[in-house]
Amino acid sequence: MTILNENQLAIRQQAREFVAKHIIPRAAEFDKSGEFHPYLLEAAKESKIFAMAVPKEYGGLDYDALTQALVLEEWGYGCAGMGTTLAASILSMDSVLVGGNDEQKRRYFTPMLTAQIGAFGLTEPGAGSDAGSGKSTAIKDGDEYVINGTKCWITNGGVATVYVIYALTDPTKGMRGISAFIVERGRPGFTIGTVDHKLGIRSSNTVELLLKDVRVPAANLLGKEGEGMKIAMMTLDLARPAIASLSVGLAQRALDECVKFLQKRYQGKPHQAGQTLQFKLADMQIQIEGARQSLHHTMMLRDAGVPFSKESAICKTLCSDVAMSVTSQAVSLMGSAGYTSELGKYMRDSKIMQIYEGTNQIQRLVISRAVLTPAPVAAPAMKAGE
């Protein structure tokens, strides 16, 4: 286990208590209804947790990266769907953090202080893994931009108050023509399309966004025209470990529930079931602990100001693959009793962790590029006497 300071331990404890009180008791209900419930935001208002990534100068909690990972792990433990709501709001903020000026940051982050949330609008029906092939446009008209297009699978899309939307300011330039914009909810022409019904993370809101002649002031452009793809990639580098955090929490929850079940089934003596079962439980914990360390290491690199792009991709891939493996194993070890919607939820929730915020295939592209073009390992050793 990473050595945490007192502050981090206290924050994790607070998160644990919040999750136990507000998230765990209602997770099954929202999973069943398949709807995002504003209850969560109401419950989280007082703690300002939706502003945990907001810097102090904008009134936020300004948690370091490792502490954010600890909180997200707890949320993933409680319900990966509700954890996704928090993670996706921070994802949208990361674009503003990366590309926004002081005024834009203040404008975008202020709603987060009262548990309003944001959404990140990059993906389009024809532009998933190939994120640079989006067709949405933002054409300059005087001191405004006019945005047109369709975004899909947008987490929080139906319930956010602020959005970061990516669109082509110069359609002739392809991905170099993409720019990022702040778009506030309620602008004329901005409507919510189909609500997606998903295999898992069903308590999170996923929708299509329809933009028809939506006008935003030029002051809503993040960075410069054409910097959108760069901002998006930097955003995803920052945000990927959030998915790793949810995955670790999810996997730990599945293991804990599995152990709880086996204690009951074997009347307090699951070790009597034999080594095959015991070793499977050990393997689950080995995977989880290894994944957690990879995540924490990545977060410590980020907090130290060291480049962590490769580690970000590695921990996202490792943690999500571990979550898929551990949650499947948990269903198996619980037998027929594990095959309920309620316990199967961990397995259903895990599947998205391998897909969203860059599929694990895209992560492997990033990682393999880093492997194939390594930085010099170390300077040649000095000879004795030099």
Added chain:
Amino acid sequence: MNFDLTEEQQLIGQSAREFGKEYLDPIAADLDHSGKFPKAIIEQLAGYDFLGLMLPEEVGGAGAGFVSYIQVVEALSRSCPAIATILNYHSLAAHAIATYGSDAQKKAHVPSLAKGSHLGTLAIYENGPTPGIGPDALLASKQGDKYVLNGTKAFVRNAGVADLYVVFATLEPSEKKALSVFLVNARTPGVTVGPLLDTMGLKGCPVANVVFSNVAVEADALVGGENAGSAIAQDLLAILAVAEGAQTVGLGKAAVKHAAEYAKQRVQFGKPIAVLQAIQTLLADVATDSHMAWLGVLRAAQLIEEGKPFEADAAMVKAFLARFGSKMLIDTCQVEGGFGYSEFMPLPRLFRDIAGTTLMDAPADFPDKIIADSIA
């Protein structure tokens, strides 16, 4: 050694595939939503002779054998695996009577099960780690000429819709916790079906606890003699592992076909993703795993049909699919990305289903011990 199917086996597989296309493909998504027992479909299965397919002709079955039977299970599972679960538990209940029952029991029960005028099922699992252990274990006691059953059978498939339960109970007093098998009519006083379990998938096959309180059955309800049930349970569970293997293979084949078609149409980076090696590897892995599983299933089925020892082969099928079965859907959903996670598309349903055919009823050590013991 011959893996080629006979003409009859091929024709049976063909007709099951046609049945799937005509009757199951159109209803599979609705059945998943409603979870309502598909009575009309089961009647249609009877019309195709599938309900008595593997049962001997002399007791009213079609006498087509177990290899033919798994052709049907695999084919139906490509369209709707829940139907195959209903069929498996029905067929195994009838097979238990046809194999271990007395002449009178065969005559009384098998023809109506084979025809489909009655639906059967196995009541085998309990809430404890093994039958006879838990606090609500089903116990039987002999009282005069009758046996009286008290306790709960858990996770009973076809619960509430079956007419006949093949029930595994622990006969008291018994030192070794040996099981005995009883045939219990679903309408016998004292038999009650608990609330349906909200299963993750295989919706449409009802699963529930069945509670027995002072259920009295005649001595002629006992199958194969007192304390003969443990060996019978082991035999049936091994056959079931092979049948569920066929189910998983059908599911995997349907999923990989869907993902391959998707990959040919989905254009990213200026070309269909089907040309990307990363996608080809995912598809190739799934196709390989389902093919290897199918060879194992066929071999075990052949041994079953020929009456040869098959337990280790069945256990290997189970062990292999416990490892690679659910991965077939984890990987095919991955190929379809966001679409592979949307319940508007078919793969998420199959993802939930395959967890049922591979992970349910797979106690951690069940296959490993049998396999290890079989190594000479």
